[in-house]
Amino acid sequence: xxxxxxxxxxxxxxxxxxxxxxxxxxxxxxxxxxxxKTPAHGDYSTNIAMAMxxxxxxxxxxxxxxxxxxxxxxxxxxxxxxxxxxxxxxFFIAQDQWYEVLRTVHDQNKAYGTSERGQGQRVQVEFVxxxxxxxxxxxxxxxxxxxxxxxxxxxxAGYEVEKEYYVNDSGRQILTLGRSVxxxxxQLLGDPVAFPMDAYQGDYIKDLAxxxxxxxxxxxxxxxxxxxxxxxATFAADEILAGIREDLETFGVSFDRWFSEQSLYDSGTVQAxxxxxxxxxxxxDHEGAVWFRTNKFxxxxxxxxxxxxxxxxxxxxxxxYHKDKLERRFDRIIDIWGADHHGYVPRISASIQAMGHxxxxxxxxxxxxxxxxxxxxxxAMSTRAGEFVTLRQVIDExxxxxxxxxFLLRHYDSPLDFDLELAKKQSNENPVYYxxxxxxxxxxxxxxxxxxxxxxxxxxEGFPELINLPEEIHLIKLMARYPEVVAQSAxxxxxxxxxxxxxxxxxxxxxxxxxxxxxxxxxxxxGLSAARLFLVSAVRMIIRNGLALMGVSAPEIM
RNA sequence: GGGCGAUUAGCUCAGCGGAUAGAGCACAAGCCUCCGGAGCUUGGUGUCGCCGGUUCGAUUCCGGCAUCGCCCUCCA
Numbered sequence: 001x002x003x004x005x006x007x008x009x010x011x012x013x014x015x016x017x018x019x020x021x022x023x024x025x026x027x028x029x030x031x032x033x034x035x036x037k038t039p040a041h042g043d044y045s046t047n048i049a050m051a052m053x054x055x056x057x058x059x060x061x062x063x064x065x066x067x068x069x070x071x072x073x074x075x076x077x078x079x080x081x082x083x084x085x086x087x088x089x090x091f092f093i094a095q096d097q098w099y100e101v102l103r104t105v106h107d108q109n110k111a112y113g114t115s116e117r118g119q120g121q122r123v124q125v126e127f128v129x130x131x132x133x134x135x136x137x138x139x140x141x142x143x144x145x146x147x148x149x150x151x152x153x154x155x156x157a158g159y160e161v162e163k164e165y166y167v168n169d170s171g172r173q174i175l176t177l178g179r180s181v182x183x184x185x186x187q188l189l190g191d192p193v194a195f196p197m198d199a200y201q202g203d204y205i206k207d208l209a210x211x212x213x214x215x216x217x218x219x220x221x222x223x224x225x226x227x228x229x230x231x232x233a234t235f236a237a238d239e240i241l242a243g244i245r246e247d248l249e250t251f252g253v254s255f256d257r258w259f260s261e262q263s264l265y266d267s268g269t270v271q272a273x274x275x276x277x278x279x280x281x282x283x284x285d286h287e288g289a290v291w292f293r294t295n296k297f298x299x300x301x302x303x304x305x306x307x308x309x310x311x312x313x314x315x316x317x318x319x320x321y322h323k324d325k326l327e328r329r330f331d332r333i334i335d336i337w338g339a340d341h342h343g344y345v346p347r348i349s350a351s352i353q354a355m356g357h358x359x360x361x362x363x364x365x366x367x368x369x370x371x372x373x374x375x376x377x378x379x380a381m382s383t384r385a386g387e388f389v390t391l392r393q394v395i396d397e398x399x400x401x402x403x404x405x406x407f408l409l410r411h412y413d414s415p416l417d418f419d420l421e422l423a424k425k426q427s428n429e430n431p432v433y434y435x436x437x438x439x440x441x442x443x444x445x446x447x448x449x450x451x452x453x454x455x456x457x458x459x460x461e462g463f464p465e466l467i468n469l470p471e472e473i474h475l476i477k478l479m480a481r482y483p484e485v486v487a488q489s490a491x492x493x494x495x496x497x498x499x500x501x502x503x504x505x506x507x508x509x510x511x512x513x514x515x516x517x518x519x520x521x522x523x524x525x526x527g528l529s530a531a532r533l534f535l536v537s538a539v540r541m542i543i544r545n546g547l548a549l550m551g552v553s554a555p556e557i558m
Numbered sequence: 559g560g561g562c563g564a565u566u567a568g569c570u571c572a573g574c575g576g577a578u579a580g581a582g583c584a585c586a587a588g589c590c591u592c593c594g595g596a597g598c599u600u601g602g603u604g605u606c607g608c609c610g611g612u613u614c615g616a617u618u619c620c621g622g623c624a625u626c627g628c629c630c631u632c633c634a
Binding site: 032034036037038040041045047050053054060084085086087088131133168171172173176287288289290291300303304305306307308309311313314338339340341342343344345346366368369409410411413414415417425426427429430431433434436437440441442444445446447448449452488491492496497500503504507510511513514515516517520521522523536557558 | 560561562563564570571572573574575576577578579580581582583589592593594595596597598599613614615627628629630631632633634
C-alpha cells in the first residue's frame with residue numbers, strides 16, 4: 001500500500017518537474033511517507049513539498065498543489081488528497097482498497113510481513129558467545145533473545161542470515177577452569193587443598209569434579225599435574241559448552257555455526273595474522289610486548305596482542321576471528337555484546353579498518369544489563385562468588401515464552417528490570433499472555449465457526465466489503481502496517497519494535513471482540529460471518545507471524 | 559579524569575526532523591443470558607533533565623552542562 005502510493009507520488013513529482021512547473025533538481029528528493037498520528041490527517045502524509053520549499057523558492061502549499069495536480073490514480077487508490085497545515089500532502093486511502101490488505105495477508109500467509117529490502121545480502125550475526133567456563137545467566141538470555149530475533153527479522157527483510165556463536169575455548173580462563181575443577185577434584189578425594197579466590201567459585205565446578213571422580217577415579221592424581229589440569233579443562237569446557245547448547249536449545253535459539261577460538265590457534269591463523277600485521281608495520285615491539293597500532297585507526301591508544309610472557313591476548317585471536325569473518329565475504333557483520341564490552345568496539349573497528357576493510361562492515365549492538373528482581377526486590381547476583389541466577393533457572397521458573405518476550409520488550413539500549421514474579425503472572429501486567437490470548441481466542445472462534453458449518457475454504461468466498469465498520473477498517477489499517485514494522489525493525493536493527501506493534505494490534509482486536517452487540521463474528525448472517533472470519537483470521541496470522549519472529553509460541557488454547 | 563549509553567506522566571517505558579507527545583501499570587467507577595474476563599469501557603495528568611545551535615519546523619539532529627548506569631589490565 002505504502003509502496004504503491006510512494007511510486008505514485010514519485011511519478012507525480014517527475015511529471016511536475018518535466019512540465020517545468022517546478023524548478024529542475026539535481027537529484028530527485030526521496031519521498032518520505034508517514035502515518036500521521038491523527039486520523040484527520042489522512043492515512044499517509046508526505047512532507048516533500050516543505051522539504052523542497054527552500055530550493056524551489058516557493059510556498060510549500062503551492063508546491064504541494066502542483067504535485068497533486070500531476071498525480072494520476074488509475075487504480076482508484078485514493079478517496080481524497082489534500083494540502084494541509086504548513087504544507088503536508090495528506091492522502092486518504094479509498095475504503096475498498098483496504099480489503100485488498102486482507103486478501104494479501106491470506107494469500108501470503110506465513111510470508112506476510114517479509115520483504116526484499118535486504119536483496120539477499122549476506123549478514124552474519126554473532127551473539128551470546130559466552131565463555132564455556134560457566135552456565136549462561138540472565139544477561140546472556142537477553143542477548144540470545146535479541147540476537148535470535150534480530151536474525152529472524154533480517155531474514156524476513158530479505159537478508160541471507162548466518163547465526164554464529166564464538167567459543168572462547170582457549171586462553172587463560174580455560175586454564176583457570178581446569179585448575180578450579182582439578183582442585184575440587186582433589187578435595188573430593190580427601191586432599192585438604194585450599195581453594196583460592198581467583199578460581200571459579202560456583203557449585204557447578206564441584207559437580208564437574210564429581211563427574212570426573214565417577215569417571216576417572218583417582219587416575220588424575222597419578223599423572224603430572226599440568227596434564228591433569230589440562231584434562232580437567234578440556235573435560236569441563238566440553239561439558240559446560242554442551243550445557244550451554246542445551247540451554248539455548250530449550251530457549252529456542254539455534255546457531256548455524258559454533259566457531260572455536262582454539263581452531264584459530266590450531267590452524268596457525270592467529271600467528272599468521274600477527275605476522276601479516278607485522279609485515280605491514282601495523283604492530284611493533286615495546287617493553288617486551290607486541291602492540292597493534294589501533295591508535296592510528298581511531299582507538300584511544302595502541303593495544304597489546306602478544307604479552308611479555310609470550311602469550312597472545314584475547315584481542316589477538318579476536319582480530320584473527322574477524323579476519324576470518326571478513327574472508328567469508330559477508331556483506332554485513334553484526335556483533336552483539338553485553339554493554340560492559342563497549343570499550344572493545346573501537347579496537348575491533350580499528351582492526352577491521354587496518355585489515356583494509358570499511359569499518360562500517362562490522363556493526364555492533366551493545367545490549368544493556370539485566371537487573372533481576374523478584375517481587376520488586378533485587379536478586380543478589382555475584383559472578384565472582386558464583387552466585388547467579390542462570391538462564392536455565394529463569395526458563396524453568398517463568399517459561400520460555402515469557403522470558404523471550406520480556407527480554408525483547410525494551411530497546412536494547414535500556415537496562416532491563418526483569419521481575420521473576422511478574423513474568424509468572426498470568427494477568428494483564430504480563431503482556432506476553434495478552435498476545436497469546438488473542439491467538440487462542442481467534443483460534444477458538446474459527447473452531448466454533450467450523451462447528452457451525454463455516455468451512456475454512458468458505459471464508460475466502462465471503463464479501464470483504466461487508467467489513468466496513470470504522471473499528472474494522474482500523475484493524476485492517478494496523479495490519480497493513482505490519483510489513484513496514486518488520487522492515488523498519490530490520491533497518492534500525494531494533495527487535496523491540498515487533499512486540500510493541502503486536503501489543504497495539506492485540507489491543508485493537510480485544511476492543512473489537514468485546515463489543516459483541518455489533519461485532520459478533522459468527523452469527524446467523526452467513527455472508528457477514530464469512531467476511532468477519534476473513535478479518536479475524538488475518539489478525540491471527542499476523543500475531544502468529546510476529547510471535548514466530550520472537551521465538552514465542554502461538555497457542556490455540558491456553 | 560576519559561569513553562559509551564541513558565534522562566519523556568506517580569511507576570515501567572514507546573515514540574521514523576513534522577501537525578494537538580502515547581501505552582501499560584497503579585488509582586477510581588462500570589461491563590459476563592453472549593465466539594473464552596489471561597479481557598473490555600470511561601476517567602488526567604507532562605517546563606519531553608537544563609542551556610545554546612542547526613532548521614520553515616526539534617522530544618527527535620549537533621554542542622555544552624547536570625544526574626544516573628556501565629567501562630577505562632600486557633583480564634576475559
